[in-house]
Amino acid sequence: MSPEEQHILHRTEQHVRGVLAGDSSGHDWWHIHRVRNLARFLARQEGADIFVVELAALLHDIADWKFHDGDETAGPRAARQWLESQQVAEAVIAEVTDIIATLSFKGAGVSCPMKTLAGQVVQDADRLDALGAIGIARTFAYGGHAGRAMYDPDVQPEHHASFAEYRAAEGTTLNHFTEKLLLLRDRMNTEAARRLAAERHAFLEEFHRRFLQEWNFGEE
Ligand code: NI
Numbered sequence: 001m002s003p004e005e006q007h008i009l010h011r012t013e014q015h016v017r018g019v020l021a022g023d024s025s026g027h028d029w030w031h032i033h034r035v036r037n038l039a040r041f042l043a044r045q046e047g048a049d050i051f052v053v054e055l056a057a058l059l060h061d062i063a064d065w066k067f068h069d070g071d072e073t074a075g076p077r078a079a080r081q082w083l084e085s086q087q088v089a090e091a092v093i094a095e096v097t098d099i100i101a102t103l104s105f106k107g108a109g110v111s112c113p114m115k116t117l118a119g120q121v122v123q124d125a126d127r128l129d130a131l132g133a134i135g136i137a138r139t140f141a142y143g144g145h146a147g148r149a150m151y152d153p154d155v156q157p158e159h160h161a162s163f164a165e166y167r168a169a170e171g172t173t174l175n176h177f178t179e180k181l182l183l184l185r186d187r188m189n190t191e192a193a194r195r196l197a198a199e200r201h202a203f204l205e206e207f208h209r210r211f212l213q214e215w216n217f218g219e220e
């Protein structure tokens with residue numbers, strides 16, 4: 001990576017830190033930091049373009065649709081604005097904004113294939129941060145943020161066939177495990193991510209099983 005590219009990454013990091021400061025929904029700066037580290041690791045294993053991967057990882061939640069009244073174009077737009085201000089080459093801007101637009105999970109029945117290896121790596125990294133101990137903590141943090149019940153035995157998990165359905169869903173935090181988190185392992189794009197996902201998935205399954213076991217204690 002050139003010194004100029006390193007400067008751009010550094011300035012982007014400062015920018016994103018500023019924008020996401022104070023977030024309590026599980027999409028804070030430290031989520032970005034972890035995704036960047038995961039993405040860098042995967043990029044090395046898989047041979048993806050590190051500059052594109054790091055930029056996309058840093059900017060991927062800059063304006064998430066969940067916090068912009070469902071506007072999916074807010075993220076790519078904010079990323080483009082920033083990258084143009086940094087005189088990043090158009091080809092790189094186009095790839096990074098395309099990754100951000102395609103990245104997020106849109107429901108169990110909706111597939112959103114990534115066009116490039118860099119995109120596959122960033123999507124895998126973001127999904128890995130939704131698994132394991134961190135994934136559990138983030139899911140409950142987000143559920144609290146969104147005012148959702150932790151669990152309600154009367155509310156069944158749903159299979160969301162479209163993004164509109166997934167976006168409008170009101171389910172419980174525990175249902176989010178079966179509606180999304182436990183599906184992610186089998187949706188990893190890269191081999192390196194599949195290896196990391198296996199262990200995090202097992203931990204998630206164990207937590208889910210124990211949660212219900214404790215919840216149902218004493219039920220006749
Ligand atoms: Ni994310």
